[in-house]
Amino acid sequence: MYQRIMVPVDLAHLDRLDKALTTASDIAKHHGAPVSYVGITSSQPSAVAHTPEEFEDKLIAFAQDQAARHGLETSAKAYVTHDPAVDLDQTLLHAISDTGADLVVMASHVPGLIEHIFASNAGYVASHATVSVFVIR
Amino acid sequence: MSDQTAAEGEVNQIDTDYEIGQDNIKAQIGPFGLDIHNPVFLISGLTVVAFTFFTLAFQEQAGAWFSDLRGWLTSNLDWFFLSAANVFVLLCLVLIVTPLGKVRLGGKDAKPDYSYPGWMAMLFAAGMGIGLMYFGVSEPISHFNSSIGGTAIEDGARTDWAPLGAAVDDPLAARDLGMAATIFHWGLHPWAIYAIVALALALFSYNKGLPLTMRSVFYPIFGERIWGWTGHIIDTLAVFATVFGLATSLGFGASQAAAGLEYLYGFPNTDGSKVFLIIAITAIALVSVVAGMDAGVKRLSEFNMIMAALLMLFVIIVGPTLAIVTGFFTNMGAYLSNLPALAMPFGREDANFSQGWTAFYWAWWISWSPFVGMFIARVSRGRTVREFIICVLLIPSTVCVLWMTSFGGTALYQIINDGFMGVAEANSDFKLFIMLSQFPLAQITSAIAIVLVIVFFVTSSDSGSLVIDTITAGGKVDAPLPQRIFWCSFEGLVAIALLLGGGLVALQAMAVSTGFPFTIVLLLACYAIVKGLMSEPR
Numbered sequence: 001m002y003q004r005i006m007v008p009v010d011l012a013h014l015d016r017l018d019k020a021l022t023t024a025s026d027i028a029k030h031h032g033a034p035v036s037y038v039g040i041t042s043s044q045p046s047a048v049a050h051t052p053e054e055f056e057d058k059l060i061a062f063a064q065d066q067a068a069r070h071g072l073e074t075s076a077k078a079y080v081t082h083d084p085a086v087d088l089d090q091t092l093l094h095a096i097s098d099t100g101a102d103l104v105v106m107a108s109h110v111p112g113l114i115e116h117i118f119a120s121n122a123g124y125v126a127s128h129a130t131v132s133v134f135v136i137r
Numbered sequence: 138m139s140d141q142t143a144a145e146g147e148v149n150q151i152d153t154d155y156e157i158g159q160d161n162i163k164a165q166i167g168p169f170g171l172d173i174h175n176p177v178f179l180i181s182g183l184t185v186v187a188f189t190f191f192t193l194a195f196q197e198q199a200g201a202w203f204s205d206l207r208g209w210l211t212s213n214l215d216w217f218f219l220s221a222a223n224v225f226v227l228l229c230l231v232l233i234v235t236p237l238g239k240v241r242l243g244g245k246d247a248k249p250d251y252s253y254p255g256w257m258a259m260l261f262a263a264g265m266g267i268g269l270m271y272f273g274v275s276e277p278i279s280h281f282n283s284s285i286g287g288t289a290i291e292d293g294a295r296t297d298w299a300p301l302g303a304a305v306d307d308p309l310a311a312r313d314l315g316m317a318a319t320i321f322h323w324g325l326h327p328w329a330i331y332a333i334v335a336l337a338l339a340l341f342s343y344n345k346g347l348p349l350t351m352r353s354v355f356y357p358i359f360g361e362r363i364w365g366w367t368g369h370i371i372d373t374l375a376v377f378a379t380v381f382g383l384a385t386s387l388g389f390g391a392s393q394a395a396a397g398l399e400y401l402y403g404f405p406n407t408d409g410s411k412v413f414l415i416i417a418i419t420a421i422a423l424v425s426v427v428a429g430m431d432a433g434v435k436r437l438s439e440f441n442m443i444m445a446a447l448l449m450l451f452v453i454i455v456g457p458t459l460a461i462v463t464g465f466f467t468n469m470g471a472y473l474s475n476l477p478a479l480a481m482p483f484g485r486e487d488a489n490f491s492q493g494w495t496a497f498y499w500a501w502w503i504s505w506s507p508f509v510g511m512f513i514a515r516v517s518r519g520r521t522v523r524e525f526i527i528c529v530l531l532i533p534s535t536v537c538v539l540w541m542t543s544f545g546g547t548a549l550y551q552i553i554n555d556g557f558m559g560v561a562e563a564n565s566d567f568k569l570f571i572m573l574s575q576f577p578l579a580q581i582t583s584a585i586a587i588v589l590v591i592v593f594f595v596t597s598s599d600s601g602s603l604v605i606d607t608i609t610a611g612g613k614v615d616a617p618l619p620q621r622i623f624w625c626s627f628e629g630l631v632a633i634a635l636l637l638g639g640g641l642v643a644l645q646a647m648a649v650s651t652g653f654p655f656t657i658v659l660l661l662a663c664y665a666i667v668k669g670l671m672s673e674p675r
Contacts (some may be wrong), residue, residue, distance in 0.1 A: 084615040086429025095339030
């Protein structure tokens with residue numbers, strides 16, 4: 001049913017992604033669909049990597065690790081934005097069409113008061129993407 | 138240090154165990170997520186509040202004390218400020234012509250983050266947009282008036298404010314000297330100050346892999362100690378200078394905009410309307426902050442560059458076109474031929490000018506340099522050092538010559554050739570509007586000028602919040618957005634408190650005083666740049 005699954009990954013907070021990663025790999029195995037892991041960074045050094053290239057290398061290593069662990073076909077793509085705190089949502093929408101995914105599996109937190117002012121990233125993607133979005137809480 | 142080969146070419150990264158964000162506090166306060174550096178966020182926030190209260194509570198004493206401090210610094214250490222600025226200009230020029238200029242920020246094959254038009258627009262808007270609007274007409278007139286008045290000597294010391302040897306009763310010589318002195322304050326030297334800070338930050342962040350924050354520049358000097366208190370102090374000082382630089386400018390800017398609105402539309406020029414203007418500017422800045430770099434500050438900077446260019450074209454075409462075109466070359470010549478004398482740090486006879494104008498300006502530019510430099514660094518990845526310096530030093534300086542010639546030159550033309558004394562007699566806040574009133578469509582051009590002033594403030598407030606947020610998040614550029622909103626609102630509140638409490642002049646004096654420690658910081662940065670560039674693969 002699903003041809004390609006996209007999973008946005010925050011390499012700085014992998015501990016919070018367990019549930020989403022497991023869910024994604026279960027669905028992927030069920031449908032025999034490949035998984036694209038997408039990461040977003042700025043061009044400035046961050047906690048994860050000193051350069052965008054190092055960031056992409058780490059993301060690729062992560063995707064390979066997931067492939068080995070869950071027996072999946074995986075790929076990885078890093079996107080560089082000027083202002084990740086703001087551009088994240090738009091970049092994720094761009095990544096969906098770029099990777100050609102027809103299902104997005106992404107982690108989110110429990111919505112609270114702030115979501116009335118700023119949509120959570122997953123909330124924004126779910127409202128604006130043209131493909132199915134599975135938000136994991 | 139270890140050589141690492143990345144996809145974008147070799148860079149010589151600094152090998153440190155420090156991980157960006159390792160000292161950060163991450164917390165959830167109610168609905169707001171926080172990611173702030175401990176202790177820089179807290180200390181800088183608290184000291185800003187403490188200084189604001191202190192200044193308001195002890196206004197007279199604080200005002201006198203800070204003004205004395207500034208006066209003492211600019212009159213006793215004028216030689217230091219002037220020499221340091223000369224060092225920055227020379228180092229920049231050397232970097233253009235030596236092979237070090239080939240080093241690319243971000244690695245050999247790095248692609249520029251921004252196109253030329255967007256990049257240049259942001260450089261200008263952050264660097265001096267607002268000052269050009271205000272001083273473009275008023276400063277050449279000041280120097281012209283004091284030059285034509287000649288020198289006055291009392292007790293063996295010059296009491297006049299004329300640059301160099303003045304030009305008594307010679308309007309044309311006074312015009313050239315006035316233009317040269319103005320361009321001197323807005324040309325190579327200020328841009329070299331910005332270029333040094335920006336280059337140092339960009340190099341240590343993009344090529345050396347350290348966080349984008351002031352302390353990183355000092356790695357070659359202090360080593361691992363920059364992650365401790367040495368670094369905390371440097372970063373706190375940078376935040377401090379930025380907040381007060383912005384808040385005082387916001388306060389003064391609101392006064393100018395209010396004056397313009399009163400002159401044009403008869404709006405009441407009261408404290409209430411100034412507070413309203415600060416709130417309005419801060420509100421627009423907040424919208425811009427939430428829209429992010431590309432949709433916010435970049436788009437506004439581009440909009441303002443186009444508006445400013447149109448206004449300048451209008452003045453050139455409708456004003457004395459031929460005088461402006463020839464004036465551009467005359468003024469450029471006057472600037473370059475007077476440059477050695479104007480930049481001479483020792484044995485100056487024109488103490489009022491070299492201390493009261495030049496040293497004050499240098500301290501003021503230097504106190505702004507952490508903010509502007511960091512913002513320039515943020516948008517300059519992928520440029521070579523040579524390209525970077527040409528675009529941050531030579532092109533803006535040339536544009537400043539053109540701008541000063543168009544605005545100041547036209548005002549001087551009105552005085553010398555038309556005998557129109559309106560601009561000379563007006564208060565500084567009004568000079569630009571009176572100059573424009575001599576041309577057709579004055580209502581429209583003056584309105585454009587007010588919009589330009591306001592939007593330049595919005596871009597300053599926005600990019601300032603971005604910079605402060607990055608420093609107080611330990612160099613993280615993806616800290617939660619509410620933090621940027623906090624700093625942007627905080628600047629507005631400090632500006633309102635100072636405007637109503639009357640501490641603006643005192644705190645401007647203090648902001649300028651931070652120029653002194655930062656001059657030392659910048660000189661050390663020069664050493665760090667050369668050392669850092671030498672170790673880069675070229």
